[in-house]
Amino acid sequence: EAQVTQNPRYLITVTGKKLTVTCSQNMNHEYMSWYRQDPGLGLRQIYYSMNVEVTDKGDVPEGYKVSRKEKRNFPLILESPSPNQTSLYFCASSFSLNSPLHFGNGTRLTVT
Amino acid sequence: GESVGLHLPTLSVQEGDNSIINCAYSNSASDYFIWYKQESGKGPQFIIDIRSNMDKRQGQRVTVLLNKTVKHLSLQIAATQPGDSAVYFCAELGYGQNFVFGPGTRLSVLP
Numbered sequence A: 001e002a003q004v005t006q007n008p009r010y011l012i013t014v015t016g017k018k019l020t021v022t023c024s025q026n027m028n029h030e031y032m033s034w035y036r037q038d039p040g041l042g043l044r045q046i047y048y049s050m051n052v053e054v055t056d057k058g059d060v061p062e063g064y065k066v067s068r069k070e071k072r073n074f075p076l077i078l079e080s081p082s083p084n085q086t087s088l089y090f091c092a093s094s095f096s097l098n099s100p101l102h103f104g105n106g107t108r109l110t111v112t
Numbered sequence B: 001g002e003s004v005g006l007h008l009p010t011l012s013v014q015e016g017d018n019s020i021i022n023c024a025y026s027n028s029a030s031d032y033f034i035w036y037k038q039e040s041g042k043g044p045q046f047i048i049d050i051r052s053n054m055d056k057r058q059g060q061r062v063t064v065l066l067n068k069t070v071k072h073l074s075l076q077i078a079a080t081q082p083g084d085s086a087v088y089f090c091a092e093l094g095y096g097q098n099f100v101f102g103p104g105t106r107l108s109v110l111p
Helices: none
Strands: A006-007 A009-014 A019-025 A031-038 A044-049 A054-057 A076-078 A087-095 A109-110 B010-014 B019-024 B030-038 B045-051 B055-056 B062-067 B072-077 B086-095 B105-110
Touching: A006 A087, A009 A019, A009 A031, A019 A031, A019 A109, A031 A054, B010 B019, B019 B086, B019 B105, B030 B062, B030 B072, B045 B062, B045 B072, B072 B086
Parallel strands: A009 A109, B010 B105
Antiparallel strands: A006 A019, A019 A076, A031 A044, A031 A087, A044 A054, A087 A109, B019 B072, B030 B045, B030 B086, B055 B062, B062 B072, B086 B105
């Protein structure tokens, strides 16, 4: 089944403790992206990647890192999480920039 | 389930009626538009898309209308069913840019 898989689905952590949210897609998509979703604000892009080893900042990149060492994986790294990063995170992929995004089922992160 | 928006506009429709969900987009240069459906606890799911060289596109029970003059997009759902209850949002894409998403509308289907 074609899908984008994120892990974990739920994560509770404390301020400053480094964490990684994994994202993997099995559709051989070139483009991958991370979003956060907050009440009333909609989906905001954190980082995106046009291809392996090519990443770029989205609209809200502060406090996040990503890497794209392989085509299928695009992990999101929070080196020192803070409470304002408490949010619902989505990974997405698409064949190209100009085609529909396929989303994972989300990761609910709580930073205390 | 996951809360995707506590302050979203809500549209309530009777089961079997038609639903119309609207979206005002921001960039007059956007040339590709998508409607997504997001159910509680799930990621957004593609419904239908339209490019700027069209003003209407139909799918199964859904129709998207694009009015470039007033930068307006609408999603029509025919014979709305309980399974259509979700948050719906539009996304716009301009050349060389990334998708920009609208805040969404919650559709509630009444029995």
